[in-house]
Amino acid sequence: MTESPRTALPSLKSPPGERLEIVSAWDADTPYQAWRPQILVPPTFRPAQPSRVFVVVNQKGGAGKTTSAVELAAAWAAAGLRVRVIDADHQEAALSVWLVPQYPEGKPRHSLRSVFFEECSLAEATYPTLFAGVDVVPSSTDLQQVEYNPPIGAEQTIAAALAQEAEEAGGRSPYDVTLIDAAPSLGLVTVAALTGADEALVPIKVGGLDMKGMASLHKTIRSVQRKTNPKLRVGAVLLTAWDKSGFARQLAAKVSEDYPEAAVIPIRRSIRAAEAPLSEEPIRLYAPEAAPAGDYDQAAAVILPAPGVAA
Numbered sequence: 001m002t003e004s005p006r007t008a009l010p011s012l013k014s015p016p017g018e019r020l021e022i023v024s025a026w027d028a029d030t031p032y033q034a035w036r037p038q039i040l041v042p043p044t045f046r047p048a049q050p051s052r053v054f055v056v057v058n059q060k061g062g063a064g065k066t067t068s069a070v071e072l073a074a075a076w077a078a079a080g081l082r083v084r085v086i087d088a089d090h091q092e093a094a095l096s097v098w099l100v101p102q103y104p105e106g107k108p109r110h111s112l113r114s115v116f117f118e119e120c121s122l123a124e125a126t127y128p129t130l131f132a133g134v135d136v137v138p139s140s141t142d143l144q145q146v147e148y149n150p151p152i153g154a155e156q157t158i159a160a161a162l163a164q165e166a167e168e169a170g171g172r173s174p175y176d177v178t179l180i181d182a183a184p185s186l187g188l189v190t191v192a193a194l195t196g197a198d199e200a201l202v203p204i205k206v207g208g209l210d211m212k213g214m215a216s217l218h219k220t221i222r223s224v225q226r227k228t229n230p231k232l233r234v235g236a237v238l239l240t241a242w243d244k245s246g247f248a249r250q251l252a253a254k255v256s257e258d259y260p261e262a263a264v265i266p267i268r269r270s271i272r273a274a275e276a277p278l279s280e281e282p283i284r285l286y287a288p289e290a291a292p293a294g295d296y297d298q299a300a301a302v303i304l305p306a307p308g309v310a311a
């Protein structure tokens with residue numbers, strides 16, 4: 001194997017613009033024109049600790065799942081944590097294209113599909129990326145086979161693979177953080193991701209809101225909690241492509257009613273976010289001065305505080 005040098009992810013010493021203010025309740029009285037984006041950390045919120053498995057989930061397409069998975073991974077890796085991202089979306093495999101896996105030469109290439117069909121372990125399907133501290137389990141369109149021809153116990157596959165890996169590593173995951181980037185559907189692979197995770201992180205695109213969609217995600221999370229994963233909780237809602245509007249504010253209030261224990265975190269809109277995947281770099285590296293880089297940095301520090309990351 002030819003080792004590629006891995007790029008260190010920078011810490012953001014002077015984040016763009018002002019950092020977002022952290023509040024414990026919404027200020028309902030200020031008119032929205034005078035309102036500033038704020039991070040809501042309700043008194044019931046509990047920050048996560050390593051080792052933690054997150055699923056970034058919303059069945060609505062284009063909600064900001066892949067962007068959130070990549071940027072949170074980059075923020076935690078910059079803070080010195082060992083991070084793995086699992087691509088659980090067969091459709092465009094956007095994550096596997098963005099975080100180009102570094103396959104060793106002359107060996108079979110595994111993916112999340114191989115883990116579902118018991119062709120390899122999770123560790124064998126995990127590859128380095130070009131970024132220090134971030135590894136990836138890639139996927140491609142063949143992950144759809146899981147939906148058409150489900151292997152026995154498919155819903156439990158990710159949970160079992162994570163448990164087996166931790167056991168082999170002496171009872172603790174070799175990663176401080178695992179982030180699963182879910183597909184825009186509530187199919188079997190998404191249910192397996194929810195079943196394997198400790199926490200769901202829900203990105204919602206401001207302006208792309210669909211109330212019916214939010215209700216069905218809520219219902220799926222509830223039934224996973226009842227049937228396959230009672231420990232699952234919603235840790236944070238990320239309001240992506242945030243712009244100041246009366247609507248953004250209403251949305252923030254609504255999600256904190258739906259998920260009273262979750263942090264609600266705005267991620268400001270920037271064209272740089274849309275450009276970053278083409279450069280095959282996280283926004284943090286491509287445009288460290290752009291608002292979303294700083295907002296995701298703060299989001300990471302709130303969700304799972306690590307040495308070196310200050311909210």
Ligand SMILES: Nc1ncnc2c1ncn2[C@@H]1O[C@H](COP(=O)(O)OP(=O)(O)OP(=O)(O)O)[C@@H](O)[C@H]1O
Pocket residue numbers: 060061062063064065066067068089094182183184240241242267268269270271273274275292
């Ligand atoms: N903060 C932001 N500002 C501007 N554009 C953004 C922001 N976050 C994400 N985007 C853009 O929105 C689009 C959808 O984002 P992304 O691919 O992360 O969503 P997704 O939920 O993973 O989509 P899919 O459901 O197709 O997997 C992308 O073009 C992305 O670059």
Ligand SMILES: [Mg+2]
Pocket residue numbers: 065066067089094181182
């Ligand atoms: Mg995606």
